[in-house]
Amino acid sequence: MLNKIRDLVEKTKIELDKIIDLSDLNEIRVKIFGKTGELTNLSKGMRDVPVEDKPKIGAALNEARKSIEEKIKTIEEKFEAAILAKKLEKEKVDITQPSKGIEMGALHPISSVIDKLTDICVSMGFSVVEGPEVESDYYNFEAMNIPKNHPSRDMQDSFFIDENIVLRSQTSAVQAREMEVRKPPFKIVCPGKTYRNESDSTHSPIFHQFEGLVVDENVSMADLKSMLTIMMRRLFGQDTEIRFRPSFFPFTEPSIEVDVSCPNCHGKGCSTCKGTGMLELLGAGIVNPKVLEINGIDSKKYSGFAFGFGLDRTAMILNSISNIRYMYRNDIRFLKQMK
Ligand code: PHE
Numbered sequence: 001m002l003n004k005i006r007d008l009v010e011k012t013k014i015e016l017d018k019i020i021d022l023s024d025l026n027e028i029r030v031k032i033f034g035k036t037g038e039l040t041n042l043s044k045g046m047r048d049v050p051v052e053d054k055p056k057i058g059a060a061l062n063e064a065r066k067s068i069e070e071k072i073k074t075i076e077e078k079f080e081a082a083i084l085a086k087k088l089e090k091e092k093v094d095i096t097q098p099s100k101g102i103e104m105g106a107l108h109p110i111s112s113v114i115d116k117l118t119d120i121c122v123s124m125g126f127s128v129v130e131g132p133e134v135e136s137d138y139y140n141f142e143a144m145n146i147p148k149n150h151p152s153r154d155m156q157d158s159f160f161i162d163e164n165i166v167l168r169s170q171t172s173a174v175q176a177r178e179m180e181v182r183k184p185p186f187k188i189v190c191p192g193k194t195y196r197n198e199s200d201s202t203h204s205p206i207f208h209q210f211e212g213l214v215v216d217e218n219v220s221m222a223d224l225k226s227m228l229t230i231m232m233r234r235l236f237g238q239d240t241e242i243r244f245r246p247s248f249f250p251f252t253e254p255s256i257e258v259d260v261s262c263p264n265c266h267g268k269g270c271s272t273c274k275g276t277g278m279l280e281l282l283g284a285g286i287v288n289p290k291v292l293e294i295n296g297i298d299s300k301k302y303s304g305f306a307f308g309f310g311l312d313r314t315a316m317i318l319n320s321i322s323n324i325r326y327m328y329r330n331d332i333r334f335l336k337q338m339k
Pocket of ligand 1: 306
């Protein structure tokens with residue numbers, strides 16, 4: 001019996017030395033320690049061993065089991081170490097290599113102007129409101145004192161969907177909607193997309209406006225001028241010169257247009273301002289009492305001012321962009337320059 005045990009240990013160790021794969025190890029394990037494994041069978045033979053030999057044989061069996069298990073364990077560890085070493089080699093990271101860097105996005109110039117203007121206006125107490133881009137003729141024109149067939153409709157060459165539905169040609173439509181539901185006093189601004197049938201280097205059929213409306217008691221042209229001056233200086237710089245010129249809009253009376261000194265050349269004259277030193281920026285005026293009345297506001301008690309400017313033009317000025325189309329082409333090279 002002792003010889004059999006010794007032979008088994010010896011034979012098994014030789015087999016173990018030969019294995020080249022972890023799965024072979026399992027096979028040997030079963031062959032030795034399994035239910036009908038070779039060592040298990042030897043242990044079963046204990047029954048027939050004379051009592052006086054039992055301790056010796058038992059100890060030998062234990063010893064055999066221990067030494068085989070130890071050998072298996074060492075081999076297992078060797079394999080695992082080899083696998084780990086291979087993995088480490090494969091996944092090696094050279095920390096001295098320069099990094100690829102993180103690609104940072106940038107806000108579109110128009111979004112960035114909307115953000116800046118919104119911040120300025122919110123700090124002055126305005127609420128921000130929005131409205132639909134597909135608008136009824138009523139809100140876009142009639143509620144703004146531009147009746148059907150009125151010549152001033154020609155100022156805005158509009159896209160009609162049918163006789164009564166239009167792609168809004170001005171964000172003023174939002175003001176009509178708000179006047180209907182708000183009670184004065186209120187101060188609102190509405191940024192948004194607008195549509196007109198015009199296209200050249202400074203006009204696009206889709207463009208953006210930013211319109212403001214204040215309705216309260218005793219609102220005057222002086223309030224409008226001082227508020228616009230503060231806004232323009234915060235947007236273009238404190239040294240910006242502001243020029244107010246008389247103008248005409250059906251919804252404001254009196255109406256003005258506002259120019260600012262060119263932030264590029266500070267009024268000296270350059271290509272941005274076509275040598276004039278000034279840039280035309282927005283339309284504004286005292287809300288025509290007729291507009292207040294159409295929209296259910298008592299024009300004897302309340303007055304208001306409104307202003308509206310082209311965000312595309314503002315973005316072009318702030319970023320020295322020469323053609324409006326660059327802003328709608330989605331060209332990554334252009335957008336990257338906006339960082
Ligand atoms: N809605 C006018 C336009 O698009 C701009 C404007 C707004 C003028 C508010 C006066 C007051 O031309």
